[in-house]
Amino acid sequence: MIETDISKAILDTYHRREVAALANDVVIVGAGPAGLAAGYFLAKAGVKTTILEKRLSIGGGIWGGAAGYNVIVIEDAEILDELQITTKKEKGLYLADAIEFATGLAYQAKQAGAEILNLMQVEDVIIKNKGVEGAVVNHTAIMMAGLHVDPYCIASKCVVDATGHAAEVVAMLLKRKPDLVPRGIQEGFMDVRTSEAGVVEKTGEIYPGLYLAGMSVASVFGLPRMGPIFGGMIDSGKKVAEMIHAKLRAA
Amino acid sequence: MIETDISKAILDTYHRREVAALANDVVIVGAGPAGLAAGYFLAKAGVKTTILEKRLSIGGGIWGGAAGYNVIVIEDAEILDELQITTKKEKGLYLADAIEFATGLAYQAKQAGAEILNLMQVEDVIIKNKGVEGAVVNHTAIMMAGLHVDPYCIASKCVVDATGHAAEVVAMLLKRKPDLVPRGIQEGFMDVRTSEAGVVEKTGEIYPGLYLAGMSVASVFGLPRMGPIFGGMIDSGKKVAEMIHAKLRAA
């Protein structure tokens, strides 16, 4: 029956991808701007990368621009040119359509070879001697439905927290290791210039095996918040990709 | 101050786009597979097209594949090849990644020149002598928040109902014109073969100025439902684009 042929094809394909995703070089948590950029550059460099996204769709905070005005701003168009995303320059700022930016970024990351599993929520991390060695995951739908069901585990040489303002992976560590970030997870007051530069500078490894990229850098280091400007996000994603790639090559 | 420069750039850009979208050749309601495909082919043909999407992200029912297994099936890969979306053939079916399919389709529609306004909900239609002449819209956020606030109006030479199973625009007509679809809006029992063919065949104008594309065709004509196979959706979007383009050229 054609109906079950279709079902079988989907079940088999997804199962192969889900099993393949049990062992990774890099697991990126969150498919927002920084996570997708990191995934694009890692996959392009041939690193086996899985991006876990808890929502049904990717893109994080990109879609609504500012207050629902779906336009985003960037100060340097070089990477967007590489990603073939249209920009328009006005008074020294580059403007892009939020929907083209979100979809173009994810489309290029997929084309480059990154795996993206959506509807997949990270509940916790695996920590053994070497540090973070994987993620404990569950289906988002099960968690939204409040069902009492155990998670399963995904192994990874390193994990990138690209979950945005909440820095969700760091927050899991903080529950048992409050000294890691004694001041807590919180951004400073809005100040674009300071933050755009600071986020890229502070991008890196916060705990053995755990890297930060994008807004989670700002909230873990208490940098200012920045609003609908995304250059720092993309640059941070690119930088974390380069750092991890270098380290994996060295290992 | 850089912060307000960014804000001003976004407000101005969005305002220009929002005002430009007050007058259109075609308004497509719904940025799911059929709506995006219709938008891609219309924009490619140079028709001024605005897609209104009530959600924050585009893609409709694509993202979750079947039951959350994020893979979709298509029986003919030609259009996906044109859209540069990767497919893999297995036992006569083409399989694609749901995320690549959703983002690739929207990205190509944007690149082709279609405008997409998300977070924008169609409350009603404008009907005058010639039939449907536009859409009555409101911000989704205002409707989700339950605020008592009036809508505004968008003019269009024709409107495409690409809202999926609910056929939301047709449903607005039915409230005052119940004879339009006396049997009501409802698909038949699952039967893929019958439906894939029927949806494309029945795609077209249901009321002066109002066209149907995608699953709304199935539910308005009582065709069988079909599940996570998307060939009919894409073909229906292409067909409606060609019909409208021909008509506008003729006018």
Added chain:
Amino acid sequence: MIETDISKAILDTYHRREVAALANDVVIVGAGPAGLAAGYFLAKAGVKTTILEKRLSIGGGIWGGAAGYNVIVIEDAEILDELQITTKKEKGLYLADAIEFATGLAYQAKQAGAEILNLMQVEDVIIKNKGVEGAVVNHTAIMMAGLHVDPYCIASKCVVDATGHAAEVVAMLLKRKPDLVPRGIQEGFMDVRTSEAGVVEKTGEIYPGLYLAGMSVASVFGLPRMGPIFGGMIDSGKKVAEMIHAKLRAA
């Protein structure tokens, strides 16, 4: 890593079971008393049977006895003796512990070889020329979470509606075929004697390929309701198993 070995073992095992369940002799919808009894007798007779249960746990309305007093009543202990469920006779009625009854029944059905997939909701049925030929299913969690995600399909030579008072599968048919049960789905006023006999008598095929068992018989035929007495449920499950087994053997 032991954590991913465990994950892989579970993913593989479940995938094999899920794919195996795409083609069945019988699909039973609902793992309450009638569905479990039908599953037990069908599996014991060697019929390939899958029970789909939308909840996390099986048992339906058994667990709470009457008003939370977790005791159930049965008028004839023969089948419970076969299932090794303890009963106690008092003034002509057999009393059993609701928890032992629910778990014993499911345990014996599993031991007899029935497959039970929980957290699996039937959204619709497949109807082709021969009548009902399968079920359209989705993960319960996805439906509870209100996510917009397509279902997949399971084939079956026949389907048993053992969903209890709501007769959920019949209700799906009624939406498009209201003449099937013109009086609607509703039980009559409480009257135990009439109902216990009537439910067994009316158990059977209501539409080509669709059988009724348990309380759905009462609500489709307008029989009286009966409360926490379960003899008719078990006997109805046994009868439907025998009818289907005979038919499949004859085919």
Added chain:
Amino acid sequence: MIETDISKAILDTYHRREVAALANDVVIVGAGPAGLAAGYFLAKAGVKTTILEKRLSIGGGIWGGAAGYNVIVIEDAEILDELQITTKKEKGLYLADAIEFATGLAYQAKQAGAEILNLMQVEDVIIKNKGVEGAVVNHTAIMMAGLHVDPYCIASKCVVDATGHAAEVVAMLLKRKPDLVPRGIQEGFMDVRTSEAGVVEKTGEIYPGLYLAGMSVASVFGLPRMGPIFGGMIDSGKKVAEMIHAKLRAA
């Protein structure tokens, strides 16, 4: 088409106002009695003032009087006479209709030239070297709907926290600067006489660029609460207007 002419006129007018509100002398957060009074006196003095109100309507806690009995009390009718709001003297207290008081106050503030943007929520403040230099805002509807969308920024020479009991702007500072109000934001026990006087006395600048007016004064300084008597609110609004006006003139 008249419908889109109306839409365009509204979109253009609002856009001009929204862009104009990106740069201000004073931003007042909250359009309750103190915020509206401050806005009236500032605008009358020619200071460029924008009042941001998160609700759909203005007036804050005025509308319901005491326990829904829509009458309010004031001890001195001078300002209400200036605002042409009817009062009636009984046993030494002036009584006014709550609805006339709320609408009259807002109407006079608007007539005097204050801009009021409703449905606009302050998420955070901009702090640079000189102190508070603006507000980070979002549409209330987006926040009520729980959508993940970035805010935008409004510049201002100073900001007035007129948000009432919650002192919402001060609370934002406290999250990162807990020493600013070590005892926390909380009023004392009800005591009208002490509070009416104290609120006016303590009205002023609490942090460079951030002023307090109205009930937020009481909760930041731990003064007694006071109930449906509004003299202190109006006087506090007037005083903060005079302080800011003097300072801006001096600058």
Added chain:
Amino acid sequence: MIETDISKAILDTYHRREVAALANDVVIVGAGPAGLAAGYFLAKAGVKTTILEKRLSIGGGIWGGAAGYNVIVIEDAEILDELQITTKKEKGLYLADAIEFATGLAYQAKQAGAEILNLMQVEDVIIKNKGVEGAVVNHTAIMMAGLHVDPYCIASKCVVDATGHAAEVVAMLLKRKPDLVPRGIQEGFMDVRTSEAGVVEKTGEIYPGLYLAGMSVASVFGLPRMGPIFGGMIDSGKKVAEMIHAKLRAA
């Protein structure tokens, strides 16, 4: 004690107003644009008028303009000039600030002598031989809280349904007298010109003692909807006031 002096003053004042409102010439249900305009003109003519508003604040759908852009449009500024509400003419349309319009209208109605009781919900009407003779009311808070508490009664020579789209008072009659409006309460498709004229024309008495004004006229007579243009609302309120005044003078 000053605190209880204030309380007593409020309780006594409100009680006098609440008792006075038990007997009226006119009860207007709804303090939106039409209800407030009707109240203003009736009170100015010396008719004893009480406006009942279920919300905490007055203004109905005025506050948000179109889609939250808080600007409203009117085609003739004469009445707004009389009400001292600022308008600005652009391309043949008069534009007003939604907040100034809402507060100015209510403020003038109060100054003219209309009583407005907010937080007061009309549950039903009193109908005796002469037709509608009053309203059955309850505190909104009691209804919002879902408390099982009886209403009380307010007498009136006539009642105006100015509840907007829902035509709430007419809907109460329809529950027992479905023949009154056989086509049901529903506006037609958006068409500003037709509706602005039609609403004023059809304003009047729909049942002995029950008048319609504002959007309830459109939804009872199936006229087109009109969006954020308010000339018809104000004119309809003025017209119903003149009709009632003439009738009461004649009686």
Added chain:
Amino acid sequence: MIETDISKAILDTYHRREVAALANDVVIVGAGPAGLAAGYFLAKAGVKTTILEKRLSIGGGIWGGAAGYNVIVIEDAEILDELQITTKKEKGLYLADAIEFATGLAYQAKQAGAEILNLMQVEDVIIKNKGVEGAVVNHTAIMMAGLHVDPYCIASKCVVDATGHAAEVVAMLLKRKPDLVPRGIQEGFMDVRTSEAGVVEKTGEIYPGLYLAGMSVASVFGLPRMGPIFGGMIDSGKKVAEMIHAKLRAA
């Protein structure tokens, strides 16, 4: 242990009462004014009576008086004098405190010997040859919690529907016997005089074994509603008690 001695005493006492309530002369559904009055007069006459109340507390709509002003009105104080409830006469109306009225009525019913089981919801009725022969009940908490648990049964020579406006027991009959009250369950417009007399007149048997008392009389017979006046309620309760007592004595 004293704690379990107390528990055992309560469990035993309640069990004796619950079992005793399985067989009754009369079951009254609803412990509002009419149900309590009926219970008082039946118990006083020596009839075995159980009142089932779904809420935690008794009294129905008495507690809040009118709009939360906890005072009730009655036109004749005779029965209240018998029940030792204080009344005060003003301008031809007797006024009583709502709390004293509710508690005094229930207290006297209990003292007279009526059993009251609260937190007990009637789900359905038992109908056999003679008509209504009992009630199908469940614990309210189970129903509020939405748990899927069967009810149990209580026998009774007759049942009184004293559930107020909703006429809940009649509504259960209507689901299967729509001809019983073809016009549906709904009161008329407010008219105190007509209703006070009519409710008492129409009190009686609506179906073999099923009696009506109190507001359910008004909504079943379409009589006018009446608000916070309780004479008709009490008289209706007394009348139904006398009718049933006479019938049972005759049997």
Added chain:
Amino acid sequence: MIETDISKAILDTYHRREVAALANDVVIVGAGPAGLAAGYFLAKAGVKTTILEKRLSIGGGIWGGAAGYNVIVIEDAEILDELQITTKKEKGLYLADAIEFATGLAYQAKQAGAEILNLMQVEDVIIKNKGVEGAVVNHTAIMMAGLHVDPYCIASKCVVDATGHAAEVVAMLLKRKPDLVPRGIQEGFMDVRTSEAGVVEKTGEIYPGLYLAGMSVASVFGLPRMGPIFGGMIDSGKKVAEMIHAKLRAA
């Protein structure tokens, strides 16, 4: 019109009671067993007493007995005999019907002259030099509905916190005076004997003008909890009444 005569009679009567309740000898917060007993004994002694109850009905935790088995236990029947509430002795414990106990207690308190205002929530207390001098109140419905409306004030020579486990009035003091009960408001583990005696012993004045009675004594002093035994509650209510009466007489 009779309908408005009834309304006026209720409004006037309630207004007189509400104004009379602005000045009291004693305000008791909570109409559970301790509050009602205190009210009964104070009123019997001629002290002007108002009981404020936030719920619609009185009785607090009495109605459901233990786990919904509506029976309560008491160790000494003397006070219940005085209140004419039926008890039955079994194995050294007196058992009473929960409904008769709740209604009888409230009925006797009313008959003795206590005022009970239900649907009235205490938001805060008035504290001046002498200590607690009154209560800040609002309508429960307004608070349940989440409306932003100010409270009003009630004066009293002393206030009794009879709010049960939560000790709500003490909790208001604790927010500003955490040293009053440094260990916080929390009962100890269940131990009936210790608690029954301790609650009565510790009943008394906790802060100038503020008394404790009933379960709030246990939670403020960390005494064991006790379950459905009510002797200590009644005795505590009686004791607090005697203490206050003595003090007021002495003043």
Added chain:
Amino acid sequence: MIETDISKAILDTYHRREVAALANDVVIVGAGPAGLAAGYFLAKAGVKTTILEKRLSIGGGIWGGAAGYNVIVIEDAEILDELQITTKKEKGLYLADAIEFATGLAYQAKQAGAEILNLMQVEDVIIKNKGVEGAVVNHTAIMMAGLHVDPYCIASKCVVDATGHAAEVVAMLLKRKPDLVPRGIQEGFMDVRTSEAGVVEKTGEIYPGLYLAGMSVASVFGLPRMGPIFGGMIDSGKKVAEMIHAKLRAA
């Protein structure tokens, strides 16, 4: 009448069981894997054991396997063989069907003689001189419905906290005895090997009369979490049964 005969049989049987459960050797809180295993081994050894389960069904976190893939893993099949639960060995791990495991375990515990009361929530514990001497319980439905109703008490020589991750009984002690587990109740990061061994090792008495079994051991001692592997749960249940049995025999 057969309906009330059935009701009486159930009420009587449940009452006997509920009263019998007032005095126990062991009360186990939670019918998940550890609680059911402990119940099985204790009952088999002849110890009077009651398992209290707050949900309607037993099984805790077993039903959903990992992420809804209803398969569980165990490293040693010995106990499952004893319980007659089917396992299948793959690459050194034993796999079992989650539904067969949950129902088989509960069924065997019941057959061995353990009492299971479902829908019964433990609110608190009884602590006297010897330590924990029982549980304070209420019907789950009453707590889910938010009804204000007292609990009752169950005596026991010891109590086992088998409530899983939340360690609910220990949490009750912690509220008053924070020093018992100063680091709080929280598991460590996922690490199967360490946890499987540690949970069994640390199983035992945490406070006089209170034992820990299963996941509550991990969260009280801060051991790593472990996911869908259940060997440690079963072994911990067996160990706690042996420890308690030994102690009771010694007493």
